[in-house]
Amino acid sequence: MTNDIERHSPEVWRKAADSLRGEANASDAVAKVNRNGAPLLGDTRDLFRPKTGDIPAQPGVYKWRDGEGRVIYVGKAKSLRNRLTNYFQPLYLLHPRTQTMVLTARSLEWMVVGTELGALTL
Numbered sequence: 001m002t003n004d005i006e007r008h009s010p011e012v013w014r015k016a017a018d019s020l021r022g023e024a025n026a027s028d029a030v031a032k033v034n035r036n037g038a039p040l041l042g043d044t045r046d047l048f049r050p051k052t053g054d055i056p057a058q059p060g061v062y063k064w065r066d067g068e069g070r071v072i073y074v075g076k077a078k079s080l081r082n083r084l085t086n087y088f089q090p091l092y093l094l095h096p097r098t099q100t101m102v103l104t105a106r107s108l109e110w111m112v113v114g115t116e117l118g119a120l121t122l
Helices: 010-030 080-086 096-104 116-121
Strands: 060-065 071-077 107-112
Antiparallel strands (some): 060 071
16 A cells, blocks of 8 residues: 655644645735746745736746746646746745746746747747
8 A cells, every 4th residue: 555645744734734824824925026027925036926917817837946047947737927927926835846946937938929839839
């Protein structure tokens, strides 16, 4: 029998619980925005988070870059808006590997293409 339960240390659970408790004050944070006009998240993603309306809903390719400008992740999407907004959820909802990636990133860029096949080709 395989164990499909993901195990975390008490510290991870404590941080998740603290974040959930903090959601009660989320309405206060929504009033504050970053330089792009996106609501603040309270972590390093605030440095580059675009407003949801500024992300195209077309197919495309996106790149996450670190502080040195190195590409740390490349992805494709049928809808850039739908895919990229997933990365800006509260951290406790993201897989630990994804959390590490988005917190390491210092910029996000995308390229719109005509079709999903075009995104895959890129």
